[in-house]
Amino acid sequence: MLLPNILLTGTPGVGKTTLGKELASRSGLKYINVGDLAREGQLYDGYDEEYDCPILDEDRVVDELESQMSEGGVIVDYHGCDFFPERWFHIVFVLKTDNSVLYKRLEARGYNEKKLKNNIECEIFQVLYEEALASYKTEIVHRLPSNKPEDLEDNINEILKWIEQWSKDQSS
Ligand code: DAT
Numbered sequence: 722m723l724l725p726n727i728l729l730t731g732t733p734g735v736g737k738t739t740l741g742k743e744l745a746s747r748s749g750l751k752y753i754n755v756g757d758l759a760r761e762g763q764l765y766d767g768y769d770e771e772y773d774c775p776i777l778d779e780d781r782v783v784d785e786l787e788s789q790m791s792e793g794g795v796i797v798d799y800h801g802c803d804f805f806p807e808r809w810f811h812i813v814f815v816l817k818t819d820n821s822v823l824y825k826r827l828e829a830r831g832y833n834e835k836k837l838k839n840n841i842e843c844e845i846f847q848v849l850y851e852e853a854l855a856s857y858k859t860e861i862v863h864r865l866p867s868n869k870p871e872d873l874e875d876n877i878n879e880i881l882k883w884i885e886q887w888s889k890d891q892s893s
Contacts, residue, residue: 723891724750724794725884726809730802730853731816732844734826736867740816741798744877748796748884751789755782755799772839779804800849803856811887813857814880815850816867 727750729737738754745752759765759777762785766778783805789795790809797805802813818826823844827837843849853862865876 723888725811725887726790726793727796727880727884728802728805728810728813728853728857729796729798729816730800730813731849731867732818732823733800733840734823734830735816735818735844736873737798737800737816740814740865740867740873740876741796743873744880745796747877748881750794750796750884752796753786753789753798755786755797758782758785773836777801801852802849803852805856807857810857811861812883813853813862814876815853815862815864817850817864818844818867820844822868 727744729741731737741752741754744750755777759775759782762781764778764781764785765775766781767776768774769776786795786797786809790797790806797810820841824837824841827840832840850862850864865879866872867876
């Protein structure tokens with residue numbers, strides 16, 4: 722059976738990992754966290770002093786993922802999306818969290834003031850949503866609220882329904 726590739730994106734802390742892992746366990750799709758993949762393979766290209774984080778080597782990440790993506794059935798989680806080949810994804814979900822909720826989640830992670838501010842601004846200015854719209858066909862880009870546990874449950878159920886329909890459409 723053919724299975725779709727799904728991209729989960731959005732500001733750090735919106736709940737991509739939580740949704741991605743739960744969705745993978747309920748759908749049988751494979752979950753890939755690009756941040757973890759880069760750390761494990763040291764797929765970096767220098768260090769960003771301003772943002773205090775390593776710079777992703779995007780070409781190596783794409784090379785690393787290519788064969789799995791062409792097989793299908795992969796959920797990719799990353800706070801960026803403009804460097805993945807457009808053809809990889811059948812649907813893109815941009816998670817969205819209210820500022821006050823996001824602030825508390827990032828504070829709990831121990832982010833410093835500057836990092837907190839950068840991430841909250843990223844969410845306010847819908848940076849990842851704009852990036853997704855600029856990188857993929859508008860029809861496949863969807864926003865999902867991600868504030869409370871009920872949102873998580875609703876999102877999983879919606880996506881599971883979509884996967885089932887997508888697979889049916891492919892085989893008919
Ligand atoms: P991300 O992968 O986008 O950085 P995460 O999955 O690590 O985000 O989630 C950040 C925190 O928020 C984590 O403590 C779990 C919590 N969280 C995620 N989705 C949630 C939801 N729908 N309701 C309540 N808390 C949620």
